[in-house]
Amino acid sequence: DTGVSQNPRHKITKRGQNVTFRCDPISEHNRLYWYRQTLGQGPEFLTYFQNEAQLEKSRLLSDRFSAERPKGSFSTLEIQRTEQGDSAMYLCASSPWTGEQFFGPGTRLTVL
């Protein structure tokens, strides 16, 4: 399978715990994006990388959120001190230089 992969697919955690999600993009894509989607809404942009450089962050990305893409390949999104409002689907997408964004299956986070 050469698509975008995300792990875990589902994460249940207690409020206050830290969680980390991983995204493996399509191998030849140099851009990687993180989005968050809540029920009944479209995805909302969080941040994006070109190779290993984080080029843009949304105001939605509070200081409890951090993303990395250390070698320009896979990326991780960490949420510290989770809150119930963080419950959502976290989506990763990658794109080639032509710009079309291809999404992974998402990680569904439930904060109890």
Next chain:
Amino acid sequence: QKEVEQDPGPLSVPEGAIVSLNCTYSNSAFQYFMWYRQYSRKGPELLMYTYSSGNKEDGRFTAQVDKSSKYISLFIRDSQPSDSATYLCAMNRNNNDMRFGAGTRLTVKP
């Protein structure tokens, strides 16, 4: 006012019907326009990708962009029950962060 407005539906049509989905937007800087299909609890799947105004056809799908009216459409011909999903419009300025509509939920009844 949201940057991208999309009627959430739900929209229900009989099999074989022509489906028309649309979005309006407020930011005239948007240049790239996309349509995604999303099945329940899955990631969005790219259907159409267009640049600036004009039409693009791919099989049963046609995307139209009218930048002067800030209006985009997706038409689905000969709709099938397997087309039942949520359709998301998306757009951006320079191939960076995308702005999405809320999605239109479509049901095609056999």
